[in-house]
Amino acid sequence: MKQAFIFLMVLFLVGLMAFWGLSIGSFKASYTDIMQALLHYNPDNQVHFAIVQLRLPRLLLALLVGGSLAFSGYLMQAMVNNALADPYILGTASGASLGAAMSIGGFILTSWGGLYLPPLFALAGAFLVTLLVIALGYRKGQIIPSQLLLAGIAVSSFLTALLGLFTFLSGSESALRSILFWSMGDFGRADWHLLPYPAAGLAIALGLFFFLQKELNILLLGAERAVTLGVPVARTRWLMLATVSVLTGFSVALAGSVGFVGLIIPHVTRGLLGLTHKLNLLLCALLGGLFMMGCDILSRLIYPPAGLPIGIITSFIGVPFFVYLLLKKSYKFN
Amino acid sequence: MSIFAISFFYRRFYFFLVLITLVLNLACESKKTSPPQNGFILVTDDTGRKIKVPQNPQRIMALAPSATEMLYAVAEENTIVGRTQNCDYPDQVKEKPVVNNYPMDYEKIVLLKPDLVFTVEGITSAEVAAKLQDLNIPVYFQKFEKVTDIFRGLRDIGRLLHREKAAQRVIDSLGTELAQLRINKASPKLRVLAITWHDPIFVFGQNTLFTDKLRYLGAENAVTEIFAQPYPALTREYILKLNPDVLLGGTPAEMETTFFQQYPELKKINAYRHKKIFAPTDNLMSRPGPRVVESIRELKSFLAL
Numbered sequence: 001m002k003q004a005f006i007f008l009m010v011l012f013l014v015g016l017m018a019f020w021g022l023s024i025g026s027f028k029a030s031y032t033d034i035m036q037a038l039l040h041y042n043p044d045n046q047v048h049f050a051i052v053q054l055r056l057p058r059l060l061l062a063l064l065v066g067g068s069l070a071f072s073g074y075l076m077q078a079m080v081n082n083a084l085a086d087p088y089i090l091g092t093a094s095g096a097s098l099g100a101a102m103s104i105g106g107f108i109l110t111s112w113g114g115l116y117l118p119p120l121f122a123l124a125g126a127f128l129v130t131l132l133v134i135a136l137g138y139r140k141g142q143i144i145p146s147q148l149l150l151a152g153i154a155v156s157s158f159l160t161a162l163l164g165l166f167t168f169l170s171g172s173e174s175a176l177r178s179i180l181f182w183s184m185g186d187f188g189r190a191d192w193h194l195l196p197y198p199a200a201g202l203a204i205a206l207g208l209f210f211f212l213q214k215e216l217n218i219l220l221l222g223a224e225r226a227v228t229l230g231v232p233v234a235r236t237r238w239l240m241l242a243t244v245s246v247l248t249g250f251s252v253a254l255a256g257s258v259g260f261v262g263l264i265i266p267h268v269t270r271g272l273l274g275l276t277h278k279l280n281l282l283l284c285a286l287l288g289g290l291f292m293m294g295c296d297i298l299s300r301l302i303y304p305p306a307g308l309p310i311g312i313i314t315s316f317i318g319v320p321f322f323v324y325l326l327l328k329k330s331y332k333f334n
Numbered sequence: 335m336s337i338f339a340i341s342f343f344y345r346r347f348y349f350f351l352v353l354i355t356l357v358l359n360l361a362c363e364s365k366k367t368s369p370p371q372n373g374f375i376l377v378t379d380d381t382g383r384k385i386k387v388p389q390n391p392q393r394i395m396a397l398a399p400s401a402t403e404m405l406y407a408v409a410e411e412n413t414i415v416g417r418t419q420n421c422d423y424p425d426q427v428k429e430k431p432v433v434n435n436y437p438m439d440y441e442k443i444v445l446l447k448p449d450l451v452f453t454v455e456g457i458t459s460a461e462v463a464a465k466l467q468d469l470n471i472p473v474y475f476q477k478f479e480k481v482t483d484i485f486r487g488l489r490d491i492g493r494l495l496h497r498e499k500a501a502q503r504v505i506d507s508l509g510t511e512l513a514q515l516r517i518n519k520a521s522p523k524l525r526v527l528a529i530t531w532h533d534p535i536f537v538f539g540q541n542t543l544f545t546d547k548l549r550y551l552g553a554e555n556a557v558t559e560i561f562a563q564p565y566p567a568l569t570r571e572y573i574l575k576l577n578p579d580v581l582l583g584g585t586p587a588e589m590e591t592t593f594f595q596q597y598p599e600l601k602k603i604n605a606y607r608h609k610k611i612f613a614p615t616d617n618l619m620s621r622p623g624p625r626v627v628e629s630i631r632e633l634k635s636f637l638a639l
Binding site for chain 2: 025026027046049050053054055104111113114115116118172173174175177178181186188189305306307
């Protein structure tokens with residue numbers, strides 16, 4: 001009962017946070033304006049236009065990216081059975097940053113036929129690198145978690161060096177700052193037509209793993225015991241990996257690589273509901289989204305109008321909270 | 335609510351910073367040069383650094399493209415011993431040996447043996463200047479916030495190089511041209527937004543030379559708020575609210591397929607609706623040098639004044 005209450009509480013907070021977020025921006029908007037913009041949208045009214053076309057997609061993107069990263073982190077920690085895992089151990093983030101940086105710096109195309117290419121190159125970089133890491137991390141059709149971890153770390157370090165090189169070689173100060181925004185995350189390019197991809201990805205993933213939750217929980221006991229308990233370990237791991245790749249890929253392609261949310265939110269979730277509660281996955285995604293919206297709002301309040309790169313805020317808020325959680329709760333991963 | 339307090343505090347803080355800079359700047363105006371010792375004199379540059387420079391500099395160079403243009407306007411050409419990889423104006427400069435300024439090529443600059451080096455604040459770091467100083471190469475920083483600061487900068491270079499007359503000739507002719515271009519237009523002033531980057535959208539802020547250039551044309555920078563960074567990042571919403579009359583950043587065709595393709599919401603701004611979109615020459619916009627009047631002339635042609 002207590003768990004259900006927590007869940008409803010978080011859901012309520014998401015709504016509240018979104019409403020608060022809608023009131024913040026360059027145009028002054030009262031809560032009446034927001035209600036009117038949502039219920040009787042008038043595109044010729046500048047305030048309505050800003051709320052519906054600019055603020056709402058930005059908040060939704062933060063919600064989806066936060067949700068996707070937190071959910072991916074949860075899966076990843078379960079898969080490699082390691083409390084330190086996050087969605088980026090597959091090299092996704094460094095691949096995406098590298099793709100974007102190469103495009104921004106003009107080393108490959110920046111735009112083509114009116115299409116702005118950095119997000120596409122980020123997506124390509126994310127998937128190519130993830131595939132490479134997976135290729136290095138499996139043997140005889142089986143994912144070997146420890147090998148996958150090491151491959152991810154090795155490839156990421158290599159790509160970080162490459163990213164450094166392209167950052168160094170990029171011509172202008174503006175390009176430099178743009179690359180920084182990419183590698184620390186930014187929701188500034190949010191747009192309605194971009195939202196369906198991460199939304200569909202997250203919805204499908206949540207639906208899928210809602211049915212596989214039992215397998216997930218058994219995997220936490222270790223692969224050998226999972227096999228004896230009848231869990232198709234290899235197949236489950238492939239599914240998890242595919243899901244994490246797609247969700248993380250979309251997230252970093254749209255918002256850059258926002259750090260920390262994928263690491264801490266799964267821990268917060270388990271701290272709130274316990275190790276194996278059936279609402280864990282859903283709550284994890286919601287908490288991730290809530291946290292990300294909050295960080296985005298905070299970043300814009302501290303440094304208006306465009307906000308600080310979001311990764312700075314997530315670390316500033318996330319890390320102390322994480323440490324507090326570790327110290328306060330007698331919380332264990334498994 | 336503490337967040338509001340923080341934001342408020344930051345704005346106050348920056349206002350305070352700007353104020354201090356202004357006061358310091360005024361203090362620097364009265365530059366004192368001490369009597370010569372062993373062929374060297376002690377001077378104070380625009381950033382308040384006290385440096386020992388030769389009484390008669392014979393080998394000079396600049397570490398910024400705009401400063402190189404300043405030297406070519408005032409100094410004797412054969413005293414200029416080098417240039418950076420980015421210096422490309424005037425054409426003759428391309429014959430001079432190149433010293434990489436980022437990362438600083440210390441060996442090459444030592445090889446060229448300049449006895450005085452000019453640069454612009456923000457282009458050369460304090461660390462690089464200190465190291466050059468250790469190598470017995472004095473670095474003179476200049477700082478330009480207004481168009482008239484450039485004239486003062488030319489005069490300073492003239493004085494240090496004993497080329498006062500040459501400097502005065504340049505200043506006089508630039509001053510005459512500027513007076514001819516000047517427009518004291520009554521309100522409403524055209525509000526101009528100049529962007530330097532699309533993602534995130536970086537623009538020329540209020541505390542840039544661009545703002546002062548527009549003042550000569552009876553127009554104004556659409557960005558009136560003072561940000562910590564000279565080229566702040568703005569949101570689409572902020573630009574919608576600014577609603578600039580003129581947008582600088584690329585030709586209409588370029589902007590249509592890049593900027594407005596990426597941010598169709600911004601098609602609502604006046605500049606787009608009235609087709610007031612122009613591509614200023616990058617070097618003229620970004621270099622605080624003797625071509626500042628040429629830059630103002632170009633801006634005037636965009637404003638169709």
